[in-house]
């Protein structure tokens with residue numbers, strides 16, 4: 403119904419624009435031959451007429467809007483709308499008494515309704531049924547679960563769920579596990595279940611939302627706090643979209659005296675093809691843990707726990723098959739760790755407070771990594787913007803790694819592409835790139851030019867590129883400058 407109204411409203415709004423633009427066109431066109439007349443006094447009059455017309459159209463527009471909002475109650479004979487109001491099942495919106503049974507009954511009714519339309523085979527389409535929390539605050543003593551798997555196109559929205567003091571430790575406030583009694587005939591538990599406009603308070607007894615083996619789950623405008631395990635845990639399935647949400651173990655805005663003790667993970671993606679978009683993570687040991695492939699993280703602001711206290715903003719724990727994009731994120735005193743990155747893109751992000759990127763060697767592989775167009779701002783302590791964690795052994799297979807075009811304020815630039823020059827009078831010029839390049843001893847491409855001011859044309863050549871130092875020599879002594887550009891990449895056979 404709401405969707406219909408919105409459609410109607412925009413239809414009448416665009417109708418109005420169309421009408422006014424016709425009026426304007428016809429009055430302008432009509433007056434064109436009489437421009438002189440307009441300037442001799444008719445212009446104001448015309449404008450007034452147009453204003454009057456616009457006014458009346460606007461006024462009529464608002465009347466028809468009002469009429470359409472009156473007409474939203476269900477028409478007699480039409481199928482009843484599937485909105486399940488939890489208070490009609492006895493849920494207590496004041497949060498004083500346990501509402502788990504009432505909420506479960508509301509869901510059970512919604513799930514029992516006949517399905518229509520199409521979803522994946524084996525998933526009953528509930529046609530957009532809504533469980534409305536009616537703006538209430540509900541205490542629950544057990545995870546909220548669906549009584550049967552194999553349903554979809556249903557939403558739970560608009561209120562607060564709080565774990566009671568006897569909530570099972572390590573449970574999730576909302577749990578999409580398939581009940582063992584009702585196995586879905588689909589290979590997925592659920593499809594297109596939406597959680598919207600919810601505050602979830604785990605009361606330090608477990609997690610927020612558990613999404614195992616489901617398709618196209620949407621978590622939108624949720625505030626998930628006081629979890630001990632995960633704010634959101636996605637296991638298997640596909641396409642859980644987490645949008646416009648706020649997650650934090652403790653409700654704080656940073657510089658919290660307890661920050662050192664923050665634990666838990668705000669979002670844990672143990673599945674493929676998910677998206678985290680426009681999310682703020684304000685407290686947790688790990689902001690986003692990723693161990694599934696082809697996930698995208700965009701517009702996320704992490705200030706969950708500073709790196710200095712042992713926190714990580716985004717941890718990519720899928721060595722050898724990363725396939726992750728991190729775009730337009732704001733890493734605020736907490737950085738990114740990627741284990742053996744293979745296909746990773748980090749771009750257009752802002753790193754503040756010495757936040758940096760650590761590439762962590764597990765089996766020594768880094769392949770297909772783009773770290774470009776990011777901004778780094780730090781305290782002047784000389785923290786490298788990209789670091790290699792080789793505590794498990796060195797990176798040995800390095801190919802297609804591009805760290806370039808980042809900018810730095812108060813930190814140390816590290817790149818795989820660098821430029822430098824040397825000036826001297828003699829037969830040898832050396833440019834040392836070891837303080838600028840990311841990998842030790844890995845130059846595989848050099849371009850240089852030797853510029854002399856006098857009349858001589860010496861013979862010269864590139865002599866040595868080991869240890870990230872480029873050496874150019876000439877056959878005769880000459881006063882010259884040497885300009886060098888280097889790239890790091892796959893080690894060339896020597």
Ligand SMILES: *[C@@H]1O[C@H](CO)[C@@H](O)[C@H](O)[C@H]1NC(C)=O
Nearest residue numbers: 658659660661662663664665
């Ligand atoms: C952090 O945890 C330690 C050890 O559990 C405890 O001693 C300390 O008081 C905690 N700090 C804060 C600020 O909560």
Ligand SMILES: *[C@@H]1O[C@H](CO)[C@@H](O)[C@H](O)[C@H]1NC(C)=O
Nearest residue numbers: 826827828856879880881882
């Ligand atoms: C370079 O060195 C030579 C010999 O040491 C000297 O004669 C010449 O003037 C120098 N050229 C410049 C430009 O300094």
Ligand SMILES: *[C@@H]1O[C@H](CO)[C@@H](O)[C@H](O)[C@H]1NC(C)=O
Nearest residue numbers: 858859860861862876877878
């Ligand atoms: C440069 O090398 C060529 C070939 O070895 C030699 O003929 C020529 O004299 C050299 N030029 C100078 C300026 O020494």
Ligand SMILES: *[C@@H]1O[C@H](CO)[C@@H](O)[C@H](O)[C@H]1NC(C)=O
Nearest residue numbers: 865866867868869870871873
């Ligand atoms: C290149 O320089 C390194 C020291 O920086 C040296 O050990 C090596 O022998 C040099 N290689 C050649 C071909 O001169």
